[in-house]
Amino acid sequence: MKREDLKNYDGKDGRPIYFAYKGKVYDITGSRLWKNGTHVNRHHAGGDLTDFMSMAPHAEEVLQKCKVVGTLDDEVAEDITIDRMDVLRDWYRRFHPHPVTLHYPMGLYYFAAFMQLLYLIFRVPSFEHAAFYAFLGGTLTTVPAALSGLFSWWVNYQMTLTHIFRMKIIFSIVMLVFGVTGCILRFLHPQISTGTSPLSLTYSALVFLNVPALTIVAFNGGKITWPS
Amino acid sequence: MDKQRIKELEEMIQVVLLAIPREISAREFYLQAARKAFSDSSRKLFSDLAEQEKGHEAELRRILIELKTELKEVRDQ
Numbered sequence: 001m002k003r004e005d006l007k008n009y010d011g012k013d014g015r016p017i018y019f020a021y022k023g024k025v026y027d028i029t030g031s032r033l034w035k036n037g038t039h040v041n042r043h044h045a046g047g048d049l050t051d052f053m054s055m056a057p058h059a060e061e062v063l064q065k066c067k068v069v070g071t072l073d074d075e076v077a078e079d080i081t082i083d084r085m086d087v088l089r090d091w092y093r094r095f096h097p098h099p100v101t102l103h104y105p106m107g108l109y110y111f112a113a114f115m116q117l118l119y120l121i122f123r124v125p126s127f128e129h130a131a132f133y134a135f136l137g138g139t140l141t142t143v144p145a146a147l148s149g150l151f152s153w154w155v156n157y158q159m160t161l162t163h164i165f166r167m168k169i170i171f172s173i174v175m176l177v178f179g180v181t182g183c184i185l186r187f188l189h190p191q192i193s194t195g196t197s198p199l200s201l202t203y204s205a206l207v208f209l210n211v212p213a214l215t216i217v218a219f220n221g222g223k224i225t226w227p228s
Numbered sequence: 229m230d231k232q233r234i235k236e237l238e239e240m241i242q243v244v245l246l247a248i249p250r251e252i253s254a255r256e257f258y259l260q261a262a263r264k265a266f267s268d269s270s271r272k273l274f275s276d277l278a279e280q281e282k283g284h285e286a287e288l289r290r291i292l293i294e295l296k297t298e299l300k301e302v303r304d305q
Contacts, residue, residue, distance in 0.1 A: 042290065052290075054276075054283030089252060156249045160296070162242040227246045 001025050001070045003048070010046035011037025020048040021063060025070040048072070088155045097148035105145050105175070106218060108138035109210045116207045119193060128193045132186050135207055139179030146172045149221075164220045171216045178213065182206035230302055237299040244292045248285055255281035 006025060009018030016029040017037055028034055028045070037045040043052060053060050115131035118124070149168065153159055185203050186192055192203045255278045262274035 051282050051286030054280045055287050089249075090256075093253065093256065157245050158292075160241060160245050160292075162238060162245060164242065224246060227243070 002073050006048075006072070007046040010044065017045040018069065019043075019045055020050065020072050021053065021060070022050050023072050024068050025072060026063060026066040027069045028066055085155060092152060092155050098145070098152045101141065101145040101148050102218075102221070104141035105138045106214060108134045108141060109175075109179075109214050112138055113208050113211045116193070116204060120204065131193075131207060135179065135186070135210075136183050138210070139176070139183055142172070142176055142179060146176065164223050167220045168217050171213045171220075175210055175213045175217065178206045178210050182210075229305055233302050234299065237295055237302065241292065241295045241299065244288050244295065248288050248292070251281050251285040251288060255285065 009016045011017035112131045112134035115127050119127035258274045258278035262271050265271040
């Protein structure tokens with residue numbers, strides 16, 4: 001029996017009650033423990049209940065009394081079932097690309113703001129160059145950090161948009177927009193930091209404003225790692 | 229639209245969502261321990277613990293689906 005076919009035996013409207021466990025399909029129709037295709041208001045007929053047995057107050061021996069009516073076509077009986085996303089999650093857990101990549105923009109953007117501040121105080125050109133190259137590096141490394149974050153959001157959190165992820169996404173976009181805009185301005189006007197024109201102030205503001213934007217992203221990332 | 233209920237559901241979803249990867253990591257930890265185990269009894273112990281973590285993950289995923297469904301219903305009201 002295919003999984004899709006199994007869904008038809010959901011116990012609703014008088015249909016039979018089937019479920020799968022470790023590759024076998026059981027018929028539990030008529031059991032007083034299943035009402036309208038639902039067991040203890042939790043488990044629904046027509047699905048695979050293998051993973052839930054360890055949470056049950058009974059052992060799998062209770063199934064010895066149940067009638068086996070077939071096997072799942074795509075299923076090899078094993079203790080722990082594997083779904084497709086497990087492969088991607090396993091890859092992510094092995095290489096954890098987001099924690100690896102996110103520290104580059106973090107360090108570089110903070111350093112860029114620090115060097116720009118030093119330049120504005122002491123007017124040493126090499127400080128401004130250092131600030132710009134760090135800002136450029138921060139912008140470039142934001143891309144893999146954001147992409148790996150999206151990948152993690154997909155495989156680990158099913159792209160569920162909660163407050164934490166909403167804040168991370170919004171302020172990552174803000175960071176990228178500030179970063180790209182600042183780099184373009186600096187490329188077009190290499191002396192942009194020297195004056196006090198609105199354009200010069202805008203450039204410095206972009207360099208400095210990426211610090212709070214980045215901090216908000218990092219703070220919400222910390223909430224995932226250390227939830228309170 | 230019940231804003232208080234929406235807030236509650238969003239907070240519950242966040243808790244469940246963040247708990248799922250922890251169950252997966254715990255399961256992986258026990259499976260590795262089972263692979264490294266020297267005796268059958270310890271291998272069985274760690275395998276059983278891994279299976280329990282899988283059960284927790286499955287239960288959390290079931291709860292997550294229910295919470296998401298309820299959130300959608302409340303928002304659509």
